[in-house]
Amino acid sequence: MTRTDAIRLHLNDPHVRGRAYDEPQTRVLSRATRSAARQVIARWQDYAPTPLVDLPGLASRLGIGGLRIKYEGHRFRLGSFKALGGAYGVLRVLSRETGRTMDDIMAGRARNAVAGVTVCCATDGNHGRAVAWGAGLAGARCVIYLHDHVSQGREDAIAAYGADIMRVKGTYDDSVLKAAEDAGSRGWIVLSDTSWPGYEDIPSWVMQGYTVLTDEAMEQMAGRRPSHVFIQAGVGVLAAAVAGPMWEEWGSARPLTVVVEPHEADCVYQSAVHGRPTEGTGSLDTVMACLSAGTMSPLAWDILECGADAFITVADRYSPQAMVMLANDADVPLVAGESGAAGLAGLLASLQESDVGQALGLDRECDVLLVASEGATDPEIYTRIVGRRPEDVSSG
Numbered sequence: 044m045t046r047t048d049a050i051r052l053h054l055n056d057p058h059v060r061g062r063a064y065d066e067p068q069t070r071v072l073s074r075a076t077r078s079a080a081r082q083v084i085a086r087w088q089d090y091a092p093t094p095l096v097d098l099p100g101l102a103s104r105l106g107i108g109g110l111r112i113k114y115e116g117h118r119f120r121l122g123s124f125k126a127l128g129g130a131y132g133v134l135r136v137l138s139r140e141t142g143r144t145m146d147d148i149m150a151g152r153a154r155n156a157v158a159g160v161t162v163c164c165a166t167d168g169n170h171g172r173a174v175a176w177g178a179g180l181a182g183a184r185c186v187i188y189l190h191d192h193v194s195q196g197r198e199d200a201i202a203a204y205g206a207d208i209m210r211v212k213g214t215y216d217d218s219v220l221k222a223a224e225d226a227g228s229r230g231w232i233v234l235s236d237t238s239w240p241g242y243e244d245i246p247s248w249v250m251q252g253y254t255v256l257t258d259e260a261m262e263q264m265a266g267r268r269p270s271h272v273f274i275q276a277g278v279g280v281l282a283a284a285v286a287g288p289m290w291e292e293w294g295s296a297r298p299l300t301v302v303v304e305p306h307e308a309d310c311v312y313q314s315a316v317h318g319r320p321t322e323g324t325g326s327l328d329t330v331m332a333c334l335s336a337g338t339m340s341p342l343a344w345d346i347l348e349c350g351a352d353a354f355i356t357v358a359d360r361y362s363p364q365a366m367v368m369l370a371n372d373a374d375v376p377l378v379a380g381e382s383g384a385a386g387l388a389g390l391l392a393s394l395q396e397s398d399v400g401q402a403l404g405l406d407r408e409c410d411v412l413l414v415a416s417e418g419a420t421d422p423e424i425y426t427r428i429v430g431r432r433p434e435d436v437s438s439g
């Protein structure tokens with residue numbers, strides 16, 4: 044384990060890399076669940092695979108062999124990959140509750156049937172936006188719980204899809220509790236991205252929705268498999284949705300997978316250190332607002348426990364640095380928000396601390412895959428950090 048002001052590194056036991064993709068992983072994600080999610084999502088209006096952007100110039104400036112970024116900033120015009128999971132989860136729930144098909148519900152042909160269903164969730168911003176979007180298209184009522192640190196810009200974006208907003212004092216975890224409490228007393232359905240004992244179907248569907256981006260990326264990478272993936276984590280569901288399919292398809296020939304979190308929101312890192320889902324130790328106060336989670340998803344742990352090779356936490360300063368680099372120094376300018384740029388933040392911190400770079404095998408030969416998981420989901424914050432408005436930085 045390495046620990047500096049810039050970065051902490053925990054390496055997974057190298058033996059787990061050879062494990063077969065089996066129970067309990069296939070219970071959550073399998074070729075069949077991925078294909079089912081993709082078939083449904085590919086029929087949504089405006090579906091198109093997001094770009095995989097090749098950045099050879101930036102790679103060479105960073106001293107690595109290759110760098111590609113799966114860019115999610117334009118996903119369904121919602122600004123993040125979350126559209127895939129949140130809305131897919133809503134559809135699966137509404138279909139279960141009403142007996143109507145997901146196609147009918149998404150096209151707004153089952154509005155009367157779904158009108159009596161209320162879905163709710165807590166969010167740092169992007170998940171709530173995706174749930175509100177899905178519920179809005181279907182015609183279901185939606186209530187979104189926001190904690191103190193969620194910006195007004197993110198609240199406005201959610202409210203624009205017709206959701207009712209509830210503000211909750213405290214952290215993300217406080218808002219999760221409040222949403223669950225209200226749902227229990229009012230007969231609403233919680234649409235959480237994270238799981239807990241006895242609550243697994245819905246978070247599995249959310250994770251399955253995210254795998255669409257991984258399947259697209261694996262096709263887009265065709266004959267050139269990356270050597271490394273740096274993937275950011277809040278509760279860890281995105282990281283699991285990226286690591287799982289690569290493990291299932293490529294086995295031990297999969298890329299070395301590095302899970303990246305902010306120092307102050309380190310629940311996945313702490314889980315890796317303790318060998319089981321564990322609460323984080325940080326204050327949860329981080330510029331990477333959407334990664335601010337105190338407890339990781341147990342379902343994500345089932346995949347990351349063996350599917351990830353390294354867990355790092357990085358100082359907040361690397362995220363703005365990564366955002367500016369993507370806007371100004373990338374071969375193709377990319378607009379990535381504070382959490383969207385976190386994978387690059389992890390790569391930068393690892394390269395800067397040479398013993399970490401060495402431990403991870405980062406050299407002139409390596410070929411890194413990142414996921415820019417969001418665009419400028421809060422344009423005001425983006426402009427403050429990058430010094431230009433998102434629309435003045437062309438993207439993707």
Ligand SMILES: Cc1ncc(COP(=O)(O)O)c(C=O)c1O
Nearest residue numbers: 169277278279280281333416417
């Ligand atoms: C833009 C962005 N990136 C990454 C994440 C992390 O995803 P997860 O919480 O599944 O780890 C989130 C979560 O909200 C997010 O909004």
